[in-house]
Amino acid sequence: MELEYQKALDEANLTKEDLPKEIKKQLNALNMLISKFESNQTEGNQRAVDTADIKIAEAIEDWLDTQAE
Numbered sequence: 001m002e003l004e005y006q007k008a009l010d011e012a013n014l015t016k017e018d019l020p021k022e023i024k025k026q027l028n029a030l031n032m033l034i035s036k037f038e039s040n041q042t043e044g045n046q047r048a049v050d051t052a053d054i055k056i057a058e059a060i061e062d063w064l065d066t067q068a069e
Contacts, residue, residue, distance in 0.1 A: 001034070001049075003030075003053050003057075004053050004054055004056075004057035005027070005030070005053055005056040005057040005060060007057070008057045008060040008061060008064075009060065012060070012064055014060075019060065019063070020063060022059075023056060023059050023060060023063060026052070026055070026056045026059065027056060029052065030049070030052045030053060030056060033045070033048050033049045033052055034049055036048075037049050
């Protein structure tokens with residue numbers, strides 16, 4: 001499963017450890033959703049993972065924008 005937040009990290013040459021605490025918390029929640037999806041692969045669980053992933057990718061982009069200012 002390719003995740004958007006990982007693409008954002010790769011493009012910025014960052015690791016999860018480089019992120020602020022609030023985004024790390026969102027990643028923990030995403031990991032729980034991924035585990036849930038892996039044990040019960042429903043469309044709803046996939047949608048939840050996709051939604052959380054995109055939200056985190058956007059948060060990373062926003063955070064990077066504030067770092068560049």
